[in-house]
Amino acid sequence: MRIGELSRRTGVPVPTIKYYVREGLLPPGELSSPNQARYDETHERRLRLIRALLDVGGLKVAAIAEVLQAVDDPARPVHKVLGAAADRLGPQHDTDDEELSEALVTVRELIERRGWRVHADNPAAADLAHALAALDRLGHGTFTELLDTYAEAAEQVARADLDYVDRRVAVEDLVENVVIGTVLGEAVLSALRRLAHVDRSARRFGKREGNASADA
Amino acid sequence: MRIGELSRRTGVPVPTIKYYVREGLLPPGELSSPNQARYDETHERRLRLIRALLDVGGLKVAAIAEVLQAVDDPARPVHKVLGAAADRLGPQHDTDDEELSEALVTVRELIERRGWRVHADNPAAADLAHALAALDRLGHGTFTELLDTYAEAAEQVARADLDYVDRRVAVEDLVENVVIGTVLGEAVLSALRRLAHVDRSARRFGKREGNASADA
DNA sequence: GGATAGCGGATAGCGCCACTATCCGTATGG
DNA sequence: CCATACGGATAGTGGCGCTATCCGCTATCC
Numbered sequence: 001m002r003i004g005e006l007s008r009r010t011g012v013p014v015p016t017i018k019y020y021v022r023e024g025l026l027p028p029g030e031l032s033s034p035n036q037a038r039y040d041e042t043h044e045r046r047l048r049l050i051r052a053l054l055d056v057g058g059l060k061v062a063a064i065a066e067v068l069q070a071v072d073d074p075a076r077p078v079h080k081v082l083g084a085a086a087d088r089l090g091p092q093h094d095t096d097d098e099e100l101s102e103a104l105v106t107v108r109e110l111i112e113r114r115g116w117r118v119h120a121d122n123p124a125a126a127d128l129a130h131a132l133a134a135l136d137r138l139g140h141g142t143f144t145e146l147l148d149t150y151a152e153a154a155e156q157v158a159r160a161d162l163d164y165v166d167r168r169v170a171v172e173d174l175v176e177n178v179v180i181g182t183v184l185g186e187a188v189l190s191a192l193r194r195l196a197h198v199d200r201s202a203r204r205f206g207k208r209e210g211n212a213s214a215d216a
Numbered sequence: 217m218r219i220g221e222l223s224r225r226t227g228v229p230v231p232t233i234k235y236y237v238r239e240g241l242l243p244p245g246e247l248s249s250p251n252q253a254r255y256d257e258t259h260e261r262r263l264r265l266i267r268a269l270l271d272v273g274g275l276k277v278a279a280i281a282e283v284l285q286a287v288d289d290p291a292r293p294v295h296k297v298l299g300a301a302a303d304r305l306g307p308q309h310d311t312d313d314e315e316l317s318e319a320l321v322t323v324r325e326l327i328e329r330r331g332w333r334v335h336a337d338n339p340a341a342a343d344l345a346h347a348l349a350a351l352d353r354l355g356h357g358t359f360t361e362l363l364d365t366y367a368e369a370a371e372q373v374a375r376a377d378l379d380y381v382d383r384r385v386a387v388e389d390l391v392e393n394v395v396i397g398t399v400l401g402e403a404v405l406s407a408l409r410r411l412a413h414v415d416r417s418a419r420r421f422g423k424r425e426g427n428a429s430a431d432a
Numbered sequence: 433g434g435a436t437a438g439c440g441g442a443t444a445g446c447g448c449c450a451c452t453a454t455c456c457g458t459a460t461g462g
Numbered sequence: 463c464c465a466t467a468c469g470g471a472t473a474g475t476g477g478c479g480c481t482a483t484c485c486g487c488t489a490t491c492c
Contacts, residue, residue: 033469060449196371456469
């Protein structure tokens with residue numbers, strides 16, 4: 001197919017597709033003439049993935065480029081690719097420090113307590129430390145009481161995720177599945193958590209329903 | 217204190233503080249002269265909250281303004297404020313539709329199945345539907361198999377959150393606590409989920425550790 | 433009381449980012 | 463054969479979170 005049909009099928013404007021190609025998110029079409037290119041279903045699939053990572057996952061274009069580069073690299077060992085990909089999924093805080101070393105200790109303790117096979121310099125650990133440090137600064141140092149409950153829930157979800165990937169291991173590209181699961185699963189879990197909050201708030205404070213849409 | 221000290225204490229540059237005041241995130245200082253203003257600890261606290269919502273929560277400035285406006289409004293019924301605040305915490309997708317009505321059915325079923333007291337037009341439900349629709353478009357319609365596991369985990373966390381808020385109910389502003397818990401708790405949970413992923417991947421694929429930092 | 437630093441307030445500009453518009457010369461296809 | 467779409471390149475746009483500059487005033491130190 002040509003770029004117009006690719007655009008029609010995915011809803012992504014033609015100039016935007018060209019932009020993604022320029023940025024290395026999408027491989028260029030195969031040239032049949034010096035200025036004619038053909039695209040296929042792999043492009044369509046990749047394009048949908050890009051949009052999902054952008055719109056639902058909230059990743060930046062540059063981060064998506066790096067993740068997809070790792071996905072496409074056929075030479076890397078699996079767990080390395082998974083790590084490299086996952087590392088790009090969090091927020092992009094500059095590696096500052098200040099007094100978050102305290103939070104890092106808390107994180108290390110948690111990792112050890114749960115027996116997680118994770119090195120403490122993992123970006124996710126840094127993200128966690130940042131969040132805990134922010135909570136502490138806001139007078140919520142006691143939030144750490146909830147950490148084990150949170151960790152339990154996270155383990156539950158992670159187990160389900162990995163089982164899911166296992167079940168589909170023959171279906172498509174493994175790494176791509178993991179990326180999708182990690183990013184979109186996060187969106188799903190966040191939304192569910194907010195729904196559950198509304199439910200429990202409704203039971204505690206509210207009347208019949210917890211709905212309270214905008215009316216500024 | 218004056219603006220310079222406020223800046224020094226929080227690490228936020230003076231022009232940025234002025235900008236926040238202009239945008240309505242931070243109340244102006246109390247004028248002691250036509251062009252001298254005083255700030256106090258409430259400003260400092262508010263400023264830290266703003267930075268946390270921005271840096272850790274990833275909220276946009278405009279969204280923070282709306283949330284804080286709801287927090288400060290003394291006239292609203294509690295559950296309304298909570299709802300209005302929570303509604304601003306998700307992504308800002310334009311209310312398009314397409315074929316996500318299917319996903320909305322799935323969401324409605326889930327809400328009913330779990331007995332959640334949530335109206336289905338809650339923004340969080342829309343977010344969830346968006347994520348599910350994106351998964352479906354990527355060939356992951358079967359992800360819905362995991363929904364109940366995810367929901368279970370979400371309930372667990374939500375229960376812990378509400379208990380936590382209950383325990384602190386006398387400490388500070390209730391609504392502010394809920395906002396903090398919702399936003400920063402999400403960051404904590406996401407990071408923990410990624411850590412748990414790394415752990416399980418390490419057990420399944422890897423060697424001793426699941427670390428795989430950047431080396432592009 | 434005079435110098436110097438900081439202040440409040442306003443306006444304009446910057447840097448990044450995700451596109452989007454335009455142009456040109458070349459195929460495609462009815 | 464010729465309108466239409468295409469590939470490729472370059473420049474521009476709009477939004478956002480600040481940041482720089484300027485003005486006249488005030489607090490503070492000696």
